Amino acid sequence: MWPHDAVAELKRIAKEKPAAAGAVEEMRELPIDEMTRVTVVGSGQMGSQIGMLCALSGYDTVLVDIDPAALRRTQRELAARMNQWVAKKKLTATEKDAAMARLSVSSSLESAVGETDLVIESVVEKLALKREIFAQLDHWAPPHAILATNSSTIVSSQLASNTARPDKVLNLHFFFPPLTVECVEVVVNANTSEATAHAALEFCHRIGRVGVLIRNEIPGFVANRILGAMEREAMALYEAGIADFHDIDLICRQAFHHPMGPFEIMDLSGNDVTYLAMQQMYEDTGDRDWKPCGSLVEKVKEGQLGRKTGIGWYTYPREDKNDQRSFKK
């Protein structure tokens, strides 16, 4: 569903349902045009690019991380990436300078969110940590601020219950690399207001992304349930000795016209990220099918995390470490 369709649907529901009269009022009250300040918590491979995307789209953006080295790396890598875009004429030097000027970094969550309108949390996939961060965000961010999580698997009701503003909490699930992939899953929970859903969809539209509204919460949402099922089956076939991982990837590319096979995708996302997502799914659902496969556990134990470490399922020449091939504006 395209964002404007989803927005139209929300407006229609708000008009049709008498109980939604309040929601119409809320929608009017929500100053979407005045939403100018975004905070992204966690400046890893996802958060850094989400922050850059927001800054490129005109939002004053702060990237927060507890690790000062991660912030320094982020600034260096984003500046290099934007210079490449200028060289490739995807961006003018003036546009790049303006976007970089709108992007700042901070290691203090408290000061970063004091005047924010929207927070996108993108720290590591651990429920206890995200719950703690949502409690802090609720304490320090202004009451009007929307609190979103970029979790791969965790439904927002598990975080909303740690805040006093459950109506302003939802999932905004981006895909790697967020500067390139245009889809965002906008997943609401039972307490998310129509106004918040509307604002989130409009925000996606304004950053040039297709927000797809999902009204029913389920761990892993839609995309990662489908992707996870494919990755699990691929690893099961590999572990059973049915086919080598190269050939499984080749079959998926050739037979389904997938741009990458499941093992290539795991290397791109990070084997640690896939491991944590599957472990979280296992804990959330109790379904043993989600328990991370032995070969994935081994990769993580050996530090073979994929492109970011130069070795995962495949080996990458040093200069390819951050090559995301389809990286485009």
Ligand SMILES: NC(=O)c1ccc[n+]([C@@H]2O[C@H](COP(=O)([O-])OP(=O)(O)OC[C@H]3O[C@@H](n4cnc5c(N)ncnc54)[C@H](O)[C@@H]3O)[C@@H](O)[C@H]2O)c1
């Ligand atoms: N990698 C993917 O393909 C992908 C895709 C969609 C969503 N996600 C989700 O995005 C989130 C981040 O994933 P990633 O791949 O960017 O991970 P990452 O490991 O690259 O980055 C996580 C960052 O969070 C920081 N962090 C940890 N604790 C923190 C705290 N208390 N306060 C502030 N920063 C803190 C770390 O220092 C690190 O820089 C996860 O929830 C993940 O499931 C990942």
